[in-house]
Amino acid sequence: MPAPAREILALASRRRARATLVNVWATWCVPCREEFPLLLRLAREYEPRGLELLLVSADFDDRLPAVRRFLAAQGVTDTSYLKAEDDMSFIDALSPRWSGALPATFVYDGAGRQIAFWEGKADEARLRKSLEEALAKRSSMEDSSP
């Protein structure tokens, strides 16, 4: 569903996640599909600690039915997103170091700082390490607040 910029920005500013895991994928990307169950498992495991998972499909808009079918088959019920701008702007906005290879995964802490980024299929140990780091940053911020 297309959404105006102000609505999305308002959504972003309302977020209260302690950490955010962003994954860019596509239905025709085999490693993307392969890593999906791991992402969902970790998202469920870390959700009580404040992790939010943002799934971003890089499919073309005419693939939307296939995107929906895949997400439904994976048991995804939360809102998912669809890339809706040219590749280069999209890639550089996420990370100038991202080549554009899929899948791509980005971990942010509660302040919106990018803690980790990598291209290609996610590795569980690396994901866990990044998520712990992101969550720890938020915790240390809370500990130091008056």
Added chain:
Amino acid sequence: MSSIRLLIPLFVAIATSTAAADDPTPKTLGLGDLAPMRQVSLKNVDGRQITIAEAAGKKGTLIVFSCNHCPWVKMWQKRIARIGNAAIGQGVGVIAINSNDPSEFPEDGFDEMKVRAKQLGLRFPYVVDETSEVARAFGAARTPEAFLFDAEGKLVYHGTIDDNARDGRAVKQPWLKQAVEALAAGRAVPTAETKALGCSIKLREKTAS
């Protein structure tokens, strides 16, 4: 049923506060860098061995990391063939390199490469990077990914093919074609760095030295 929403502004909101990241992303060649591994022998689909140095043209060399299975490659492959074949006639050598591990995607095997090269009418080598070390040396991360070097061997263009993978007739920015033509004509490359989504290169495991 999950709902799907457009996302861009959310990205902008997050990405503006990017900090240093801990990632294994390979360091990619920068503009002006020399082509690495020019003397490494690579197996071509014609059964012969060839090096990047041997594939070089008088005016420069176009290297495209490619493969068979990737949907993005499939969308661009006819354009890559046209640009590459034309480049040969303009004095720019061309070589397409498949660095993917075919155990991940059998479609990327050598026999399948031979078939694809014939189907596309490639007039340039399509070779196997049997250790994926060439991709590592270039810092190539996706397919297709193009590196264009001038006659001195310096990188003058790095990036994608054009701005519309899906529809060649709707291309507004034929970046790679423009870069090759500019190089061949002795002009500066108009847009030297571009990006697009693509398949991650399935590197082979490093072998113990």
